[in-house]
Amino acid sequence: MKHFINPADVPNVQELIEEGLTQKANPLASRNLGKDKTLVLLFFNSSLRTRLSTQKAAMNLGMNVMVMNVGSDGWQLEFQDGAVMNGGKAEHIKEAAAVVGQYADIIGVRSFPGLEDREADYAELVIESFRQLAGVPIINLESATRHPCQSLADLITIEELKTKARPKVVLTWAPHLRALPQAVGNSFAEWLNLTDYDFVITNPEGYDLAPEYRGGAKVTHNQEEAFEGADFIYAKNWSSYEQYGQILPGNEDWIVSAEKMKLTDNAKFMHCLPVRRGVIVEDAVIDSPNSVVIQQAGNRVWSVQAAMKKILEAM
Numbered sequence: 086m087k088h089f090i091n092p093a094d095v096p097n098v099q100e101l102i103e104e105g106l107t108q109k110a111n112p113l114a115s116r117n118l119g120k121d122k123t124l125v126l127l128f129f130n131s132s133l134r135t136r137l138s139t140q141k142a143a144m145n146l147g148m149n150v151m152v153m154n155v156g157s158d159g160w161q162l163e164f165q166d167g168a169v170m171n172g173g174k175a176e177h178i179k180e181a182a183a184v185v186g187q188y189a190d191i192i193g194v195r196s197f198p199g200l201e202d203r204e205a206d207y208a209e210l211v212i213e214s215f216r217q218l219a220g221v222p223i224i225n226l227e228s229a230t231r232h233p234c235q236s237l238a239d240l241i242t243i244e245e246l247k248t249k250a251r252p253k254v255v256l257t258w259a260p261h262l263r264a265l266p267q268a269v270g271n272s273f274a275e276w277l278n279l280t281d282y283d284f285v286i287t288n289p290e291g292y293d294l295a296p297e298y299r300g301g302a303k304v305t306h307n308q309e310e311a312f313e314g315a316d317f318i319y320a321k322n323w324s325s326y327e328q329y330g331q332i333l334p335g336n337e338d339w340i341v342s343a344e345k346m347k348l349t350d351n352a353k354f355m356h357c358l359p360v361r362r363g364v365i366v367e368d369a370v371i372d373s374p375n376s377v378v379i380q381q382a383g384n385r386v387w388s389v390q391a392a393m394k395k396i397l398e399a400m
């Protein structure tokens with residue numbers, strides 16, 4: 086595997102899930118694979134899980150890690166080709182990505198969307214610039230439209246917990262006070278569409294995900310109907326794709342409640358975290374034995390460790 090930016094970079098998703106479980110069973114089995122290799126992690130945005138789980142995975146593989154909060158500590162970057170740089174941005178991505186590539190064997194990048202210009206966000210300019218310009222493998226630590234490290238961890242978690250070959254997995258939109266990216270929802274849909282699970286997306290009208298991400302998944306605007314018989318409830322907020330980056334009025338009643346969970350087949354509750362208690366999900370649900378959010382976050386180590394192992398093996 087050359088890069089880990091989107092599922093098209095992954096030759097075999099099922100094998101990568103298995104690799105994650107193998108890494109989890111024996112975390113240090115490949116501790117010499119990354120010896121004397123350097124991972125550079127660039128954060129344009131905040132992180133807890135991604136930052137720590139990726140460092141932990143790199144250490145398990147014997148790599149050295151350098152982390153930089155480029156969003157706050159780096160020069161302001163220009164991404165437009167041909168820009169006359171007479172404004173506030175001091176450095177072009179053409180130099181910046183190529184320079185980081187001089188110091189790194191693998192680069193991880195987190196860069197959220199601006200949520201103002203849909204075309205620009207969905208062109209994935211930041212992460213794709215690194216792919217083209219850095220000269221080394223790139224790992225997507227959540228880009229404008231995707232979060233593959235999260236989605237792979239989610240699939241590993243479902244693999245561990247499913248009690249039937251073809252579980253019903255429901256991605257439900259849930260309320261939030263801020264306009265959030267579609268990346269986690271997009272990515273979850275994109276990866277779930279690669280399985281043969283019974284996959285349903287439920288969201289209020291106006292919140293349908295981009296067609297290229299929801300693919301052939303069932304979409305219903307009736308949340309209770311979606312919850313019926315579900316084995317997994319995956320909650321996430323996202324801002325509107327149609328009215329790009331907007332929060333549409335109403336829909337506070339889309340909170341995942343204990344009452345709605347009763348409609349499911351004793352479903353596990355999932356969320357990528359961080360989660361707003363009392364807004365996205367009731368305490369009674371996230372504090373219940375059916376909540377698997379901590380196991381899910383723990384699996385972030387094995388997901389990125391599996392991806393990095395594949396990249397190191399191909400170097």
Ligand SMILES: NCCC[C@H](NC(=O)CCC(=O)O)C(=O)O
Pocket residue numbers: 227263265266268269322357358359360361
């Ligand atoms: N990496 C996991 C999710 C990150 C981000 N959430 C957030 O920004 C939540 C912020 C808040 O709750 O204020 C998102 O939805 O893409």
Ligand SMILES: NC(=O)OP(=O)(O)O
Pocket residue numbers: 131132133134135136227235357358359
């Ligand atoms: N789930 C996730 O990516 O968490 P962080 O934003 O804290 O890294």
